[in-house]
Amino acid sequence: MKQHYRIGQVVPSSNVTMETEIPLILGRRQTVLPETFSFHASRMRMKKVTREELAAMDASAGRCVQELTDARVDIIGYACLVAIMSMGAGYHRQSEAQLGEVARANDAPTPIVTSAGALIQGLRALGARRVSIITPYMKPLTRLVAAYLEEEGIEVVDALSLEIEDNLAVGARDPLALVDLSRNVRTTGIDVLVASACVQMPSLAALDPIERCTGIPTVSAASCTAFAMLSALGLDPVAPGFGAILAPTRPLALEEPAP
Template sequence: MSAYRVGLIVPSSNTTMETEIPAMLRARAEIRPETFTFHSSRMRMKHVTPEELTAMDNDSLRCAVELADARVDVMAYACLVAIMAQGLGYHRDSEKRLAEAALAETGATAPVVSSAGALVEALQHLGAQRIAVLAPYMKPLTATVCEYIEAEGVKVVDSISLEVPDNLAVGRLDPAQLIELSQRVDTSNADALVLSACVQMPSLPVLDAVQQLFDIPVVSSASATVWQILRRLGLDPVVPRAGVLLAG
């Protein structure tokens, strides 16, 4: 049985990625002979504001070096908006900087993925050209996220912002509300729905249920991150009950 170490770079107030990513990868045990362990390093952030996001992102290099000390097989920068708030296309620079920092300090090499890059690449992989988005952010930050995605060639036709600035409160949102919100956001001209454009807003408990309501792909930042983690490990990106993206 193959065993993999997954490193997570997370905001200090994030409680969801260390729940949803392990849940998805452990579900693979039903269909693949693999095991995963999870190892985190944290960046201080409590409120989802541009100032705190920039300060937090500056701390990401330290986290990459710490995880490299554990010789993880892959690292995931698990904060979508922190990347997208730093400028268009920044996920490419961030992933490169983190990998280079880890190599320079420890001599270890491991692929680096980001939730921001994973979501963009997943949408492109699905052939999505027009999407609807659900996000917990204040409206200006949701606009930043939509602008970032559109700069990557995917048009956002509608979005809903829950306007919850406290990141800990975002992690306590009831995922069941996403079922009703998915019916409110306008998907009539969309070819994919982003159920949670935030790795802290819980969505996995309802991801498959919402997928059953739509004939277009339903993805989340977390499911896209798992998809990219598996691809970077050279594994087939398949997870049971996690939407079309991970259905194989």
């Protein structure tokens, strides 16, 4: 098995979070497991989180995949959950298939993971049937996300929308604010709390504290994306300190990070 992996990400031009959070997760993993990672991104234009801008942005994802496969990355993550979910039920499968064809046409048959598909994969891995979600989106987009999850057989019991349209403002939020927000969303009778259902809203620092406060497994779109990427690469999806989905299933001795 390889020891070093190139991680590619397709990100909205205004996203300032996924190029921080995915390296943070995988950097933490490097302290307990031998594989190392480098990070490579291509950007698609989007400033405001509206259905119109999301659709226009999605149309440029193929170009981004071409650019990343030129670098022969080992995996590509499409880092915008709501762009996929706003396109209609099950669209993550169509997107992953289409972008996979783009990669193969560039002689680089690279696995494609969407954050939308990754969230569903992560929830299923935790056995979640009933969830509550926190999003930064306007309420109509949050309803689209909830409907998308329910089409996948995951009931959304409660949803909290922060109604922030400016994507940069979303990325500037304090992740620990999610700890307080988790008190404003229903946690009784659910299997998993999604905090947050947006890869731009910083989340990682809040996942373990929310789990300690609520006793409920807590994920974010970012933690599930890392889980799905590692799984697709055939690697142990482990990164201590980022919630249940990435928790080790056995004790791991901390090691010095690889240089």
